[in-house]
Amino acid sequence: MKYLSTRGEAPTLSFSSVLLTGLADDGGLYMPETWPKLKLRDWEELRSLSYPDLTALILSLFAGDDIDIKTLKKLCSTAYKRFNHKAIVPFQELTHGLFVQELFHGPTLAFKDLAMQILGQLFEYVLEKEDRTITIVGATSGDTGSAAIEALRGSKRITVVILHPSGRVSEVQRRQMTTVTDQNITNIAVEGTFDDCQDLVKAMFADQTFRNEVHLSAVNSINWARIAAQIPYYIYSALWLGAPHRAVSFAVPTGNFGNILAGWAAGKMGLPVDKFCIGSNKNDILTRFITANDMSIQEVQPSLSPSMDIQISSNFERLLFEYLNRDAEQCQTLMTTFRKNGTMAVPPPIWQAIGEKFTGLSLNDEETSQQIRKVYEQSHYLADPHSIIGIAAGQKFLQPGIPMICMATAHPAKFPDAMEKACSIRPKLPHHLASLMTKQEHSLTLPNNLAEIQSAIRNAINRNWG
Numbered sequence: 001m002k003y004l005s006t007r008g009e010a011p012t013l014s015f016s017s018v019l020l021t022g023l024a025d026d027g028g029l030y031m032p033e034t035w036p037k038l039k040l041r042d043w044e045e046l047r048s049l050s051y052p053d054l055t056a057l058i059l060s061l062f063a064g065d066d067i068d069i070k071t072l073k074k075l076c077s078t079a080y081k082r083f084n085h086k087a088i089v090p091f092q093e094l095t096h097g098l099f100v101q102e103l104f105h106g107p108t109l110a111f112k113d114l115a116m117q118i119l120g121q122l123f124e125y126v127l128e129k130e131d132r133t134i135t136i137v138g139a140t141s142g143d144t145g146s147a148a149i150e151a152l153r154g155s156k157r158i159t160v161v162i163l164h165p166s167g168r169v170s171e172v173q174r175r176q177m178t179t180v181t182d183q184n185i186t187n188i189a190v191e192g193t194f195d196d197c198q199d200l201v202k203a204m205f206a207d208q209t210f211r212n213e214v215h216l217s218a219v220n221s222i223n224w225a226r227i228a229a230q231i232p233y234y235i236y237s238a239l240w241l242g243a244p245h246r247a248v249s250f251a252v253p254t255g256n257f258g259n260i261l262a263g264w265a266a267g268k269m270g271l272p273v274d275k276f277c278i279g280s281n282k283n284d285i286l287t288r289f290i291t292a293n294d295m296s297i298q299e300v301q302p303s304l305s306p307s308m309d310i311q312i313s314s315n316f317e318r319l320l321f322e323y324l325n326r327d328a329e330q331c332q333t334l335m336t337t338f339r340k341n342g343t344m345a346v347p348p349p350i351w352q353a354i355g356e357k358f359t360g361l362s363l364n365d366e367e368t369s370q371q372i373r374k375v376y377e378q379s380h381y382l383a384d385p386h387s388i389i390g391i392a393a394g395q396k397f398l399q400p401g402i403p404m405i406c407m408a409t410a411h412p413a414k415f416p417d418a419m420e421k422a423c424s425i426r427p428k429l430p431h432h433l434a435s436l437m438t439k440q441e442h443s444l445t446l447p448n449n450l451a452e453i454q455s456a457i458r459n460a461i462n463r464n465w466g
């Protein structure tokens, strides 16, 4: 299996190289050259597997000859040992035909653990095999950072630097990152937004000298391996609800567009999906695009769902590339003008085609609180301020006879203030995080300045490796 860049000017790479490369040399995102297709007997086999084995099988279709299935099974089994639910990704029917799939039973209580715990295993395996070291610089609006730190802390081959927008993540999210003391971990609070943090990461990838000097790699969903590892839970719940013989729909609270793109990738592999329902908070660029072909960047506004306070959704580029019939030149032109002018003129036929598969709903903070309260009162289900937006989108677009699976992406205890405001309940952190709020924090605060952050990264590398 080979991978090519959405911008068409980077070398094609194998799965392991894509894992270590992160962002393509030409600024594009890697995509599989062809989509692996699941045949009828594959579905039967998948149905009989545990979640870790199902994940290994799906990953083997993307890893090609790079990693054999036996190894993948071992890595996936280790990755999911730290989940505190037997089913790993359990789901339940909330109201008739509407299901909630909980993706937050991993160590940091958000869906990021599902891919990140595997990435940790994959990185160690490939780096060991190639006898290499890397520096990972990640951007987070709250959850990717702690999941990456938890998956990679203590690694001898990886220095990890996480950039988060200063003052724009919840206290629990910040502490999950800043209280970790392993010497390979550094946190930087950037004076800016998540989009600024993500732009800094992309600028570091564009700086070839720096990139080569530090052996830069990525844990954000710009890294294809992240997307690949998020595909299995879509297949898992759909299988239990009748796939491939019956179509399902998914409702996903969306920010960087990685999670929902993984579901769409499952569709490309043959999973019958009726609709993908995007849930946005007041940073609603994706919903504006779906409903009105308005892809214009507005200022990022802090909301009750901080992890979705994003305007520039990296993975939209992957979707665009595919709907442009893989015309990398056109994709490159659209993306470059988008960043230059702050708006993208998606050709109307492409917008219409996307609109046949995707729908969108956005909630402001007041609506988010109301929905949390309503779902709790009606169904006794406590959804966090991100998950509730997916649930609201699922409710809006539910069709008779088509199961709607709403992705619950974080545990409500990560956002106690928002939960208390919405429904007067302050959910408790699970036992393993009981001391989080009293531990000492360690982080740097830096301006949104590439040179200063690169210098801090060099210091982090020196501190870690001497």
Ligand SMILES: Cc1ncc(COP(=O)(O)O)c(C=O)c1O
Binding pocket: 110, 111, 142, 143, 144, 221, 253, 254, 255, 256, 257, 258, 259, 260, 307, 308, 386, 387, 409, 410
């Ligand atoms: C809790 C939570 N929900 C939803 C999202 C949005 O997911 P994505 O960025 O993959 O669209 C995020 C951030 O990624 C998140 O942390």
Ligand SMILES: N[C@@H](CCOP(=O)(O)O)C(=O)O
Binding pocket: 139, 140, 141, 142, 143, 144, 145, 219, 220, 221, 222, 255, 256, 258, 259, 307, 308, 314
């Ligand atoms: N919401 C994310 C933002 C980064 O998304 P990613 O999927 O590209 O890692 C976060 O919580 O950090």
